[in-house]
Amino acid sequence: MTNLELENLGFVPAGPVPEHEVTGGFCCDLLSWAMSRCTEGKVWFTVMGNINTVAVASLADAAAVVLCQEAAWMPDALERAAQQGVALFTTDLPAYEAALVLARKLGQL
Amino acid sequence: MGGIHLHYIVPGDDFTRAGEASADLKSRLKKLGVPPTAIRKVSIALYEGEINLAIHAGGGDIDVEITDDTVRMCLSDQGPGIADLSLAMSEGYSTAPDEVRSLGFGAGMGLPNMKKYSDEFDIQSTVGVGTTVNMAVSIA
Incomplete structure (x- = not known):
């Protein structure tokens, strides 16, 4: 699947969504941890909505970042994401439940 | 001296700009056709370095040299220096203030990640003078 399908799963786009293949999910709120472990194509579930999250997602080639709960x-995160082509979403779900939605779709349960 | 030389200035305490050097270098390496695995290593190592310069050193300088087989990065600052390097290199040890932790940093992974993702790593620090980190990543 691609990140364009995330909206169909109930995740709300927060800006432009440049198409990117999705390989799995990743949950973490520590940026250095994510920097070294969030690999290409992952959908990153977090509650950190600042500009640095976008920088890490861009460097890690994440497929999207879903801001949870x-x-x-x-605002500067949204602006940077649009510049760097990082797809951002939001959801009311906690990270655990949001990741489960993606995992079911990917058949990774 | 062959290769491409780049210079970046990292401002202190401005986390909105942290990552600009690594993003620019990543983009350049992509255009040069460097393998993605090597680009990832360079990106992680340099991003962590940028964050460290912004958090701990009041900013600093980054010099990059790209040759056919290696990316060399030198990060230097005139910050407070590091009293205990072996402790600073330990995963999970951090002196980052609370305001920085609230942004998602301060996990104590910065220097360990820089070493882990470099093929060559050297750090020299003098308290009251500053810190210099040299890293190299093979791109051959």
Whole structure:
């Protein structure tokens, strides 16, 4: 699947969604941890909505970042994501449940 | 001296700009056709370095040399220096302030990640003078 299908799973786009193949999911709120472990094509579930999350997602080639549990993207994060081609989404679900939605879709349960 | 030389200035305490050097270098390496695995290593190592310069050193300088087979990165600052290098190199040890931790940093992974993702790594630090880190990643 690609990140364009994330909207069909109930995740709400927070800006442009440049198409990117999805290989799996990744849950983490520590940026250095994510930097070294979030590999290409992962959908990253977090509650950190600042500009640094976008920088890490871009460097890691994440397929998308889903901001969970009603957390809000900072305006400069949205701006940077649009510049760097990082797809951002939001969801009311906690990271655990949001990741389960993706895992079911990917048949990774 | 062959190769491509780049210079970046990292401002202190401005986390909105942290990552600009690594993003620019990543883009250049992609255009040069460097293998993705090597680009990832360079990106991680340099991003962690940028964050360290912004958090701990009040900013600093990054010099990059790209040759046919290696990316060399030198990060230097005139910050407070590191009193105990072996402790600073330990995963999970961090002196980052709370405001930085609230941004998702301060996991104590910065220097360990820089070493882990470099093929060559050297750090020299003097308290009250500053710190210099040299890293190299093979791209052959």
